[in-house]
Amino acid sequence: MDKVYVIGFMGTGKTAIGRKLSERYDVDELDERFVQEYGQSIADFFAAHGEAGFRARESELLRNSQSQVVITGGGIIERPENRTWMKETGTVIWIDTPFDSIWRRIESDRNRPLVGKYETVKSLYMRRRSVYADSANLRLEGMKSIRELTAEIESVLEEKS
Numbered sequence: 001m002d003k004v005y006v007i008g009f010m011g012t013g014k015t016a017i018g019r020k021l022s023e024r025y026d027v028d029e030l031d032e033r034f035v036q037e038y039g040q041s042i043a044d045f046f047a048a049h050g051e052a053g054f055r056a057r058e059s060e061l062l063r064n065s066q067s068q069v070v071i072t073g074g075g076i077i078e079r080p081e082n083r084t085w086m087k088e089t090g091t092v093i094w095i096d097t098p099f100d101s102i103w104r105r106i107e108s109d110r111n112r113p114l115v116g117k118y119e120t121v122k123s124l125y126m127r128r129r130s131v132y133a134d135s136a137n138l139r140l141e142g143m144k145s146i147r148e149l150t151a152e153i154e155s156v157l158e159e160k161s
């Protein structure tokens, strides 16, 4: 398999980039598929089943994805088996954005159940950052625009085709 996986912390633009890529490529946005399949928002699902319940289903969606481009949720790298799966089945692209820019984008978004206090989210970011780095084949500079980031991912897709 020769997929492209897009990873990165919440608010790095994965979903927005996925929407643009879907104009030209077959894209699976795992969080959107989650909501379709389970008929509940991610926030409501977390409240009812906890993070562990979400992670189990998220991992299943990752494994079953048939699309060329897979847009992940920020926590996909929490499970080591997901990191291994992505590396073995495709190219993993990490969008690396400084925390303070991310925070401005996500702080008032109530759809992300893991967004709480600044310090708590920042420590999640600090813990995950090296995990994204270890999981990825390619790092993109996240301060670029959505359009530029999309174009960079498109050039990886073109190279692979």
Ligand SMILES: Nc1ncnc2c1ncn2[C@@H]1O[C@H](COP(=O)(O)OP(=O)(O)O)[C@@H](O)[C@H]1O
Pocket (backbone or CB within 6 Å): 008, 009, 010, 011, 012, 013, 014, 015, 016, 017, 105, 142, 143, 144, 145, 146, 149
């Ligand atoms: N590189 C960027 N430049 C400008 N705005 C961005 C960028 N990345 C994300 N955003 C904005 O931040 C918000 C969250 O983006 P989203 O695509 O939902 O991120 P993710 O899926 O990685 O959590 C959206 O309003 C999006 O337009």
Ligand SMILES: O=C(O)C1=C[C@@H](OP(=O)(O)O)[C@@H](O)[C@H](O)C1
Pocket (backbone or CB within 6 Å): 008, 009, 010, 011, 014, 015, 031, 042, 072, 073, 074, 075, 076, 111, 112, 113, 114
């Ligand atoms: O980082 C995380 O653990 C999560 C990120 C979210 O996706 P985005 O990265 O698209 O915000 C979503 O999957 C869920 O709220 C959990």
Ligand SMILES: [Mg+2]
Pocket (backbone or CB within 6 Å): 014, 015, 016, 031, 072, 073
């Ligand atoms: Mg998203």
